[in-house]
Amino acid sequence: MLDRYGISKRLISYHKFKETQALDGILSDLESGQNLALVSDAGTPCISDPGVRLASACAERGIPFTAIPGPCSLIEALVLSGFETDRFQFIGFLPKKPEKTLRPILFYPGATVVFESPERLEHTLESLARLAPCRRIAVAREMTKTYEECRRGTPTELLAYYRARPPKGEIVLVIGPGDPPEMPFDLEECVELLQEIHGLSLKDAIKYAARFLNIPKSAVYKKMHKPIRK
Numbered sequence: 001m002l003d004r005y006g007i008s009k010r011l012i013s014y015h016k017f018k019e020t021q022a023l024d025g026i027l028s029d030l031e032s033g034q035n036l037a038l039v040s041d042a043g044t045p046c047i048s049d050p051g052v053r054l055a056s057a058c059a060e061r062g063i064p065f066t067a068i069p070g071p072c073s074l075i076e077a078l079v080l081s082g083f084e085t086d087r088f089q090f091i092g093f094l095p096k097k098p099e100k101t102l103r104p105i106l107f108y109p110g111a112t113v114v115f116e117s118p119e120r121l122e123h124t125l126e127s128l129a130r131l132a133p134c135r136r137i138a139v140a141r142e143m144t145k146t147y148e149e150c151r152r153g154t155p156t157e158l159l160a161y162y163r164a165r166p167p168k169g170e171i172v173l174v175i176g177p178g179d180p181p182e183m184p185f186d187l188e189e190c191v192e193l194l195q196e197i198h199g200l201s202l203k204d205a206i207k208y209a210a211r212f213l214n215i216p217k218s219a220v221y222k223k224m225h226k227p228i229r230k
Contacts, residue, residue, distance in 0.1 A: 014038065014050055015050055016050050027054075044071070047090075073140075073143055074115075076140070077113060077172035077173075080138065080143070081140070082138065083111040083174060083176045083177065087109060087177075089110065091114045103131060104194055106131060106132050106175070111175065111176055113173070113175075118166070128155035136176040137174060138151065138173070139174075140171070141167055141170070142169040142170060147168075147169065187215075188224065190212060191209045191224055
């Protein structure tokens with residue numbers, strides 16, 4: 001991009017494997033009065049992309065910085081999904097074993113946006129097909145590029161499609177809202193997951209767990225505060 005517009009500036013490699021080492025030098029340059037720009041070749045800096053530590057350090061040191069809006073894959077995928085956009089959550093990349101993370105996500109009352117790789121998409125769709133086979137989801141791939149596509153359907157439908165046509169490129173998965181799935185849930189596990197994934201306090205996690213499992217809040221509270229026997 002710089003070559004195209006005839007701009008000659010020093011470039012510094014800044015990726016997740018070099019973020020710590022490069023941070024001090026970048027902060028020194030900023031504090032000396034230099035103007036720097038953090039540019040990503042794909043995606044948006046700080047959104048599951050290097051930059052969060054730099055932004056946090058600038059905020060802590062009182063170094064002024066701003067963000068220039070541009071293409072953001074999670075927002076574009078949400079729009080392409082066709083789901084309601086008034087309430088949504090972003091999870092980032094799912095762990096290698098996604099079911100523990102997916103289970104509480106399926107209770108969220110809005111859409112959930114996650115990043116996924118082509119190699120792991122089939123495994124994630126298999127998990128969704130087991131947990132919520134009728135839930136509407138969307139798979140957005142290669143957005144803003146030549147081979148962009150957004151396929152919508154149930155996990156089972158999209159699993160069959162991508163098994164026959166292994167995907168390539170960058171993928172964003174959008175899980176639509178729906179009724180809480182009927183799945184076996186251990187009470188303590190439910191409370192733990194609500195705290196871990198959604199960042200709820202124990203009090204709020206107990207309240208929502210009672211609602212999800214359709215049992216009295218007092219029963220959940222008693223279970224989570226059982227006395228220690230000596």
